[in-house]
Amino acid sequence: MADTWFDRRTYRWDQWDPAALLEAKRAAGVRVSVVIPALDEAATVGDVAGRIHDAFVGDSGLVDELLVIDSGSTDDTARLAAQAGATVQHLADIRPDLGSHRGKGEAIWKAQFVATGDVLVFVDADLTEWGTHFVTGLLGPLLTDPSVTLVKGFYERPYREGALDDPDGGGRATELVARPALALLRPELTHVVQPLAGEWAVRRAALAAHRVPVGYGVDLAALVDVADAEGIDAIAQVDLGRRAHSHQPLRALGAMSVQLLAAMMSRAGRAPDADEATLRQFRSFEGAFVALQQDVDLTERPPFAEVDR
């Protein structure tokens, strides 16, 4: 057996072709749902959903269900996703009796009420450089190895904004928050190449067993929770080549980082004292510094398996 987790559990997307995966999927008798959380992604959601639909839904049968969970977009996201062949679910319509939060994690938690797959594949809606091999790559280890529970994508991450084109400059929250937090709190997970990748796949039962932060902590939390519950060999990672996406401004990553740190703190036995934290950022305005203040939602939803349905 290979010595390190990295050697044992790191793959490349081209180790599986769709036909072989379809056979493995049939043999395993599982249903696959691709879930795309989307908030105001009209520029890209049609391409992401449409190409996945055309490649895998229908005759090929590798994907049984293509869902876009719309977090309340005010642009054309829902219409374009439906036009591309996805089933669109509006977050506000899913179990409204359970209340609602804003955030990507809320979309993933509530997706569990509507998705029918035994395996869920998450793909971000804001991708500008990617391929349908993301889906086959993420499914490869899950459909062919029953000991794998969660598969994380990784890739080169360029930073492309206007005239700026840094082939290796993407992933600012990854480099400044996620990796340092893992180094301090979960060193065994520092071999995960892209701990914040929005492209990952998981067995439904494993996701259902854990709490889900409603915001951007969701991806990191799932990684830590599965490693803690099942051991690190239940996690695999797959090289998907290159991925580019639309970048959030630096200050928006402040709120994301608060949520990432909160998810890590909770899993280190030091949960934040409240379900909200106040983030203050400062801007100079006409010679004086002005505080821009926002409350960041740190709520974690209970394990889906424990919720009345």
Ligand SMILES: O=c1ccn([C@@H]2O[C@H](COP(=O)(O)OP(=O)(O)O[C@H]3O[C@H](CO)[C@@H](O)[C@H](O)[C@H]3O)[C@@H](O)[C@H]2O)c(=O)[nH]1
């Ligand atoms: O309330 C929300 C916020 C975001 N999204 C969608 O979630 C995905 C990722 O959100 P985005 O704002 O693009 O996040 P990034 O800046 O790309 O953040 C990266 O890092 C995050 C923290 O780990 C991960 O959740 C992301 O998937 C990962 O791409 C996109 O499809 C969004 O449209 C929602 O569905 N609802």
Ligand SMILES: O=C(O)[C@H](O)COP(=O)(O)O
């Ligand atoms: O994953 C991350 O670190 C954040 O999404 C930020 O990514 P970016 O720096 O490529 O925008």
